[in-house]
Amino acid sequence: MKVLIPVKRVVDFNVKVRVKPDGSGVDTANVKMSMNPFDEIAVEEAVRLKEKGIASELVAISCGVAACQETLRTALALGADRAILIETNAELQPLAVAKLLKAIVDKETPQLVILGKQAIDDDSNQTGQMLAALLGWPQATFASKVDIAGGKATVKREVDGGLETVAMVLPAVITTDLRLNEPRYATLPNIMKAKKKPLDVVKPDALGVDVAPRLATLKVVEPPKRKGGGKVADVKELVAKLRSEAKVIS
Amino acid sequence: MSILVVAEHDHSTLKSATLHAVAACGKLGGDIHLLVAGHNARGAAEAPQLAGQLAENVAALIVNIAGPYSHIVLPATGFGKNIAPRVAASLDVAQVSDIMSVESPDTFIRPIYAGNAFATVQSKDAKKVITVRTTAFDAVVPEGGHAAIEDVAAPPGFEGIELLGQELTKSDRPELTSARIIISGGRGLQKGENFKMLEALADKLNAAIGASRAAVDAGFVPNDYQVGQTGKIVAPDLYIAVGISGAIQHLAGMKDSKVIVAINKDPEAPIFQIADYGLVGDLFEIVPALTAELSST
Numbered sequence: 213m214k215v216l217i218p219v220k221r222v223v224d225f226n227v228k229v230r231v232k233p234d235g236s237g238v239d240t241a242n243v244k245m246s247m248n249p250f251d252e253i254a255v256e257e258a259v260r261l262k263e264k265g266i267a268s269e270l271v272a273i274s275c276g277v278a279a280c281q282e283t284l285r286t287a288l289a290l291g292a293d294r295a296i297l298i299e300t301n302a303e304l305q306p307l308a309v310a311k312l313l314k315a316i317v318d319k320e321t322p323q324l325v326i327l328g329k330q331a332i333d334d335d336s337n338q339t340g341q342m343l344a345a346l347l348g349w350p351q352a353t354f355a356s357k358v359d360i361a362g363g364k365a366t367v368k369r370e371v372d373g374g375l376e377t378v379a380m381v382l383p384a385v386i387t388t389d390l391r392l393n394e395p396r397y398a399t400l401p402n403i404m405k406a407k408k409k410p411l412d413v414v415k416p417d418a419l420g421v422d423v424a425p426r427l428a429t430l431k432v433v434e435p436p437k438r439k440g441g442g443k444v445a446d447v448k449e450l451v452a453k454l455r456s457e458a459k460v461i462s
Numbered sequence: 463m464s465i466l467v468v469a470e471h472d473h474s475t476l477k478s479a480t481l482h483a484v485a486a487c488g489k490l491g492g493d494i495h496l497l498v499a500g501h502n503a504r505g506a507a508e509a510p511q512l513a514g515q516l517a518e519n520v521a522a523l524i525v526n527i528a529g530p531y532s533h534i535v536l537p538a539t540g541f542g543k544n545i546a547p548r549v550a551a552s553l554d555v556a557q558v559s560d561i562m563s564v565e566s567p568d569t570f571i572r573p574i575y576a577g578n579a580f581a582t583v584q585s586k587d588a589k590k591v592i593t594v595r596t597t598a599f600d601a602v603v604p605e606g607g608h609a610a611i612e613d614v615a616a617p618p619g620f621e622g623i624e625l626l627g628q629e630l631t632k633s634d635r636p637e638l639t640s641a642r643i644i645i646s647g648g649r650g651l652q653k654g655e656n657f658k659m660l661e662a663l664a665d666k667l668n669a670a671i672g673a674s675r676a677a678v679d680a681g682f683v684p685n686d687y688q689v690g691q692t693g694k695i696v697a698p699d700l701y702i703a704v705g706i707s708g709a710i711q712h713l714a715g716m717k718d719s720k721v722i723v724a725i726n727k728d729p730e731a732p733i734f735q736i737a738d739y740g741l742v743g744d745l746f747e748i749v750p751a752l753t754a755e756l757s758s759t
Binding site: 332371426 | 467508516517518522539540541543544545546547548549551552554555556557559560569570573574575576577578579580583584585586587621622623624625626627628629630632639643659664665667668675678679684685686691694701710711714717720722723734735736737738739740741742748751752755756
């Protein structure tokens with residue numbers, strides 16, 4: 213079974229982003245970039261499927277600027293077999309990414325696409341569901357446990373009230389949540405080996421996909437600052453202030 | 463212009479998230495139609511294949527009836543996030559996720575980078591598919607009930623998926639996303655058993671219990687307790703953070719709370735920077751003392 217793993221290059225989760233003074237966006241120049249943490253979980257899950265003999269080939273795929281090759285090399289170092297970069301300098305929104313991924317799925321015909329539930333930069337939480345819709349495939353979003361057997365994927369999903377289990381006939385799309393697994397680190401020998409693994413580059417035009425953005429970002433601003441930092445000495449003072457000053461308890 | 467709101471419900475009552483989504487539509491202007499897709503739910507769309515509210519089936523139904531609507535609106539909850547993008551892609555339109563404000567019928571403000579920036583975005587599509595950050599809009603009051611109820615036919619069930627079961631957390635406490643007071647525990651609680659201490663305090667305050675990602679990852683409490691960027695977004699009147707250091711991913715889920723109390727032994731913990739009332743000390747002494755103080759006076 214072939215598995216496709218879309219991965220996104222994002223500002224590292226430890227970086228405190230700054231809004232550009234002209235309000236055009238967030239400053240990403242000279243900022244540490246990493247693989248979206250939810251996509252790391254997807255790569256790990258795919259690698260485990262291969263280690264169990266369920267998956268035969270893992271194809272990592274990324275959409276964006278040339279530097280996304282680094283993200284793909286990370287995926288290769290973690291265990292992906294080969295990689296595809298859909299290279300463009302254009303701004304890519306989730307619908308465009310889903311269309312690009314569909315074009316690759318049509319060529320590669322994987323049985324499973326597994327990706328992060330959300331990217332930590334735009335926080336959209338859309339791409340996996342959109343891809344499933346375009347393909348007419350079932351989807352299991354926010355996965356916390358995945359079992360694959362007999363052409364079916366049984367997935368435990370994190371829902372607002374707890375957990376839910378669905379069984380899907382493959383091919384299908386799965387999006388990962390935090391508790392699915394704990395991703396491994398790439399070892400140095402694997403990082404070296406990853407440099408020799410195949411990485412193909414294609415352009416959106418070659419796939420016949422129009423990636424023009426549908427949403428225009430008019431401005432980006434800093435959120436209002438919260439005034440905090442107040443301290444109380446003890447429990448008595450806390451309760452008194454919550455009652456008389458904040459008036460949030462009676 | 464008319465707006466379709468997709469109701470989140472449990473087949474008998476509307477979830478409060480729906481009331482917040484309807485409130486956002488009030489700012490858009492136009493007629494509001496509510497789609498209740500379910501089974502044995504005296505609603506508009508009624509079919510056995512809608513019982514599990516699987517995205518495949520609910521989205522197909524929405525797409526079927528989308529024709530006349532300018533806006534299709536869902537709450538940005540697990541329910542809405544699962545379904546909305548499927549609808550948007552099927553209609554070949556962008557989705558605007560997690561809106562916090564309606565600037566005009568095509569322009570919205572939404573948080574990006576865990577709420578560390580707010581983007582104003584304009585949709586160029588003829589139809590807008592939107593999910594609404596429920597904490598950003600005050601719930602409408604359900605009253606009147608004069609609207610006409612119309613039945614719509616559900617498309618046949620999607621073949622490739624089946625709901626096998628649900629394990630929902632049972633609790634007599636208020637729901638996290640609609641509670642007036644929330645007490646959240648973090649890694650500082652050290653083990654799941656210690657959440658009992660928070661429960662005693664929550665009983666006094668009729669509060670919901672939440673948790674940081676660290677506490678959920680460590681297995682102290684179930685996943686549905688998680689407050690944060692990728693968990694639940696909450697904005698209660700009072701949020702008491704116990705043993706939570708305050709990673710930006712956690713702050714993203716609770717910093718719009720009206721009043722924030724932080725209890726932590728580390729005076730440098732980032733949570734204190736956004737807390738209205740910080741109390742530095744050992745939570746294992748402070749929490750029982752707080753419960754006792756609330757009982758005695």
